Amino acid sequence: MDMKNAFLNGDLKKKVYMKPPPGYPCPSSKVCLLRKTLYGLKPAPREWFDKFSTTICNLGFTYSPHENALFIRKSECGVVLLLLYIDDMIITGDDVDGISDLKASLHCTFEMKYLGSLSYFLGLEVISTDDGIYLSQAKYALDLLGCAGITDSRTKSTLFEPNVRFTPMDGTVLDNPTLYRQLVGGLVYLTITRPDIAYPVHVLSQFLSPPRTTHYAIVLRILRYIKGTLFHGLYFSTHSSLSIQAYSDADWADDPSYRRSTTGFYLFLGDALISWRAKKQTFTARSSTETVYRDFVDTTTEVVSICSRLKYLGAPQSSSTKVFCDNRSCNTLPHRALRLSHKT
Template identity: 75%
Template sequence: MKPLWVILVLLANLGFTCSPHVNALFIRKNEHGVVLLLLYVDDMIITRDDADVISTDDGIYLSQAKYASDLLARAGITDRRTESTPLEPNVRFTPMDDTVLDNPTLYRQLVGGLVYLTVTRPDITYPVHVLSQFLSAPRTTHYAAVLRILRYIKGTLFHGLYFSAHSSLSLQAYSDADWAGDPTDRRSTTGYCLFLGNALISWRAKKQTFTTRSSTEAEYRALADTTAEVISIRWLLEDLGAPQSSPTDVFYDNRSAI
């Protein structure tokens, strides 16, 4: 691999300039449009072998159906049983549920695979986030919950992301949080999603760092995280030559936090 400074010189000679907002993003604009180069990405990048991409005049559909099928086979799920939801309503997990798995290897492999699948399956982001917190000592209840997610995926195998060619470029966001949702440490979970027109482009479910003392505080922290993501996406859109001409609406349901 070439030293980083050599790569940077080559990029400069090719007409690429570094984004003022994202250090790893390099941009080159010409009469045909905008060319992007991401110099470094994290582990959450999908490869051609793992993704199904269908492109038409109306838009692009992206899924990981083949990868999901391989994950089902690894779990040994071969019957026709499916689930309508990835988690049971109002279920809560703790590190002390039932008994410890004798061999946690398969659990860790399946959860890792599910994390990778969330790249195109935002509908399983929250349950996967919850179950990934028990990788060090998973219990039988946690493993049963992983199998439920997989059976839900089996019934929704071809779900994915659709990006319409006719969508507007107006950015809007939705934000929410539970309060003290984790029964063990009483921390809250932040959740948000961002749409560019009718295309879902960013989403997250993550436990908050601190234990909050009120629902207002938990919701306010979620709103702050959502706002930070909105600003980041607005910067990226500006780099892409599609700046937002008006403020971004962030939809929220907590009057005190607003």
């Protein structure tokens, strides 16, 4: 659903005055006292969210403790979820009558537009079938290719050359780094449905100031790889189980500039990939064992967070979560540390 002129619905809690707009009949010595927020006012987003959250909470919804923009209502008939992003929202759940009542109640308070079943949201393309949901960003990827000026048919089958390492001194400084930064920013958003490019994008994000010709060449290589795998995305099957499994790995001192290690993990909910990360560790580890411990802590933190969210949504984990570490140093970890219990 789409909210029309969302910021105009906010109620100002403080007095704000403005000069009369051109053409408005008003003495030159007078000013206007605003009763509602306007686009461009600093408090407009906050007042709009306060107005919407108050309205939705009066309908029996509560905030999610994990995401302020996610509202949930549980009843004997089922669950209704509402996710808000500025003036766009997704409404879902298993309470069909509750969803209909929510739409009617929102229409009574705000000017709304029903856009039908979810098919496109914030650059994400959604295809729903009886067997599951498929997410991709093919259109967004095409826009990135157009921004980079890639119009030929050449593609790449790999993201990097084997054993390649990058430093801030590779190549020569780009004369205009703006395009590089725009493309890397677009690739960061593309990782929402493309976990296969998460690590190279993480590496290139470290060279935003100042980017060099070598780094820009890798950006173009990644884009050509995306061109050849344009419709890759995420699939969530309706037949998948709700048990979590995590796969974790760490590369000790792989950063040639600062000798910091890289943490990487993937979390699966049944057969569906739901969370992943490739990130340079904050501190320099003195041994590979320390690197793995830090990696395991990051993975455990994410597992606990996901399990907490699932419990809140009504799908608690009934058994401990297995974490698989693909690293020789994992042999030094206590065996009990590789099974995370969420029964308590």
